Amino acid sequence: MPSAAERTRTLVQSTCSAVVLIPGLDGARPDQLAPRARVVGQDGEVFLLFPADSPAVRAATHAQDDELSAVLEITDVAPVSVPHRIRGRAWVSGWLTCVPGLAEPGSMMLRLEVGEACVDDLWGAESVEPEEFAQASVDPLVTHEADLLQHLHSAHGEQVQELCGLLGDRADRAGGANRQRAVPLALDRFGLRVRFVGEPCFDARFEFPDPVRDVTELRRAMHTLFGAASH
Structure with a gap:
């Protein structure tokens, strides 16, 4: 299984929605605290791109040293x-500073020095x-997961449903997974997670x-998986 650090790092560098929570900015709207882009630096710091007039930039500028x-x-x-539908959440806490010169005019890059992080997802909660x-x-x-899951759901729904045949006794204990709707839920380098709805x-x-x-x-791995389910 992916480690907690890998899962957290993957979420940070994914297209999932994110907000920066800063003490004293309780009145700011969530969209004002959502970075336009985010990337992890070589030393593990997180760079966050904001409009230059955003509340987050003003707070970081005011804090100075x-x-x-x-x-x-x-x-x-x-x-x-x-x-x-919410598969998980991750929190990365630390200290925020402005990094002038890294962004285009009208924008500001903020640097989040990581102090601690935690994740609570389909695998469990870990720090x-x-x-x-x-x-x-x-x-x-990570960059393809959303499209791949949607493709599996729309174009290969019957094959995903057939995966219930690999559950053995577990399907019987769950009341027969073949009578429930199978929905591809999550995909990573280790495997596919399916939610049986019913x-x-x-x-x-x-x-x-x-x-x-x-x-x-992945295509080869899915072909092998579907092949095993169909026999």
């Missing part, structure tokens, strides 16, 4: 419609040390024979 604490909160929502976050790898499918609603994880490194290897 004082440490301005902040929390980057990321919410991960499943790209396919499914009950309990992450700054060093672990800095050294973690990003899942290679009474009860439950998730099942289908692991690939080997971790995949790109979409080409």
Whole structure:
């Protein structure tokens, strides 16, 4: 399974929605605290792009040499419609400063020095040390995951449904997964997670024979998985 640090780093570098929470800015609208872009630097710091007149930039500018604490909160929502659609959240807390000269005129880059991080997702809740976050790898499918899940759902729904045949006794204990709607929920280099929607609603994880490194290897892994389910 992916480590907590990898899952957190992947969420930070994904297209999931995010806001920066800063003490004293309770009156700011969520859209004013949402960075236009975010990227992780070589040392594990998180760079956040904001309009130059945003409340976050004003707060960081006003703080100057004082440490301005902040929390980057990321919410991960499943790209396919499914009950309990929020797949997880991650929080990266630390200290925020302005970095002049890195952004185009009218924008400002803010630097979040990471003090601690944590993730609460489909794998569970775990904390992450700054060093672990800095050294973690990003899942290679992160930029394609939403499109891949939507494609699986729309074009390969019957094959996803057939995966219930790999559950064995677990399907019987759950009341027969073949009578429930199977929805592809999450995808990473280690496998596919499917949510079986019905009474009860439950998730099942289908692991690939080997971790995949790109979409080409993913296609082969999915072909093997569907092949095993059809026999």
